[in-house]
Amino acid sequence: MPPDLPPAMTPDQPPTVTPAPTPPRRVGTVIRLRPEHERAYRELHAAVWPDVLAQITRSNIRNYTIFLRDGLLFAYFEYTGTDYTADLAAMAADPRTREWWALTDPCQRPVDSAADGEWWAPLEEVFHAD
Amino acid sequence: MPPDLPPAMTPDQPPTVTPAPTPPRRVGTVIRLRPEHERAYRELHAAVWPDVLAQITRSNIRNYTIFLRDGLLFAYFEYTGTDYTADLAAMAADPRTREWWALTDPCQRPVDSAADGEWWAPLEEVFHAD
Numbered sequence: 087m088p089p090d091l092p093p094a095m096t097p098d099q100p101p102t103v104t105p106a107p108t109p110p111r112r113v114g115t116v117i118r119l120r121p122e123h124e125r126a127y128r129e130l131h132a133a134v135w136p137d138v139l140a141q142i143t144r145s146n147i148r149n150y151t152i153f154l155r156d157g158l159l160f161a162y163f164e165y166t167g168t169d170y171t172a173d174l175a176a177m178a179a180d181p182r183t184r185e186w187w188a189l190t191d192p193c194q195r196p197v198d199s200a201a202d203g204e205w206w207a208p209l210e211e212v213f214h215a216d
Numbered sequence: 217m218p219p220d221l222p223p224a225m226t227p228d229q230p231p232t233v234t235p236a237p238t239p240p241r242r243v244g245t246v247i248r249l250r251p252e253h254e255r256a257y258r259e260l261h262a263a264v265w266p267d268v269l270a271q272i273t274r275s276n277i278r279n280y281t282i283f284l285r286d287g288l289l290f291a292y293f294e295y296t297g298t299d300y301t302a303d304l305a306a307m308a309a310d311p312r313t314r315e316w317w318a319l320t321d322p323c324q325r326p327v328d329s330a331a332d333g334e335w336w337a338p339l340e341e342v343f344h345a346d
Contacts, residue, residue, distance in 0.1 A: 114283040114290060131343040139345055149346060151292070153244040153339030156329050160244060160339060162281075162292045199286050209283030209290060213261040215269055216279060 110148065110164035114209035116197055119159050123193035130189060137182035145173040159194065161206060240278065240294035244339035246327055249289050253323035260319060267312035275303040289324065291336060 119127055131152065142150060146167030153160045167173045177183055191205075200207040249257055261282065272280060276297030283290045297303045307313055321335075330337040 112281055114281070114292070116285060116290075128342060134343065134345070142345055147345075150344065151242055151244070151341055152343040154342045155246060155337065155339045156327065159342070160246075160290050162244070197286065207285065209285045211281055212258060212284045212289070213264065213282040214280065215264070215272055215277075 110166045111170065112211060112214065113161075113163050113165060114211065115161045115206035116209060117159050117161075117194045117200075117206045118197055119154060119157055120193055120195060121157060127190065127193040130186075130193075135182060135186060137180075138186045141177050141180045141183050145177045147173075158197075160209075240296045241300065242341060242344065243291075243293050243295060244341065245291045245336035246339060247289050247291075247324045247330075247336045248327055249284060249287055250323055250325060251287060257320065257323040260316075260323075265312060265316060267310075268316045271307050271310045271313050275307045277303075288327075290339075 146165055148164045148166050150161070150163035153162070165173070194205070196205055197207050276295055278294045278296050280291070280293035283292075295303070324335070326335055327337050
């Protein structure tokens with residue numbers, strides 16, 4: 087996944103996040119970080135490949151932050167495009183992004199409550215103030 | 217806490233989040249939601265008091281979202297001011313905000329790894345792309 091993107095990063099994993107009425111759509115997700123790979127994960131994310139960052143931008147993802155605490159990674163980003171499924175599919179099809187995920191996926195495992203086949207698990211928005 | 221703000225909401229709970237080099241400072245925090253109070257918490261946040269929202273704005277907090285999953289609340293916001301400690305202290309001193317927290321605090325409890333006296337526990341940022 088993107089600097090590791092949320093669920094729905096492939097066509098067979100449609101977004102489970104409820105669309106916001108107007109852009110940007112805010113997306114929050116969570117996944118576990120395997121303790122034995124924390125160092126590798128940090129090193130990768132201290133210098134994310136420019137090609138991976140460029141694909142994120144092309145896929146209309148902005149203001150993307152990943153946080154860590156207690157072995158959990160929380161991702162927050164804003165989606166500014168108009169076809170989320172297609173933009174995520176484009177990301178999943180990008181060769182360099184796939185190379186990146188081949189390095190980051192082994193660092194992670196889904197939370198226990200994730201749905202079958204789900205990687206980053208969606209959070210539910212319960213409050214927002216601009 | 218704010219629509220429930222992060223740690224450091226009172227002068228005796230100084231921010232433990234590392235300041236970003238330039239504004240806005242992104243802040244991520246986590247706390248538990250007590251299952252028996254989930255409904256009350258959701259109802260409160262579906263209609264946050266205008267006075268509470270106004271204080272958030274006065275305290276230079278923007279783009280504030282709270283997410284929920286698996287009994288954990290994750291807050292994300294951006295701080296656009298220049299004196300975080302003072303702005304949070306002003307929030308903690310606001311009478312209406314204190315009334316609000318008197319309703320929301322009983323819905324929550326700190327995560328096990330929280331420091332003594334810490335309410336919302338800070339997340340560490342490990343990646344960001346604008």
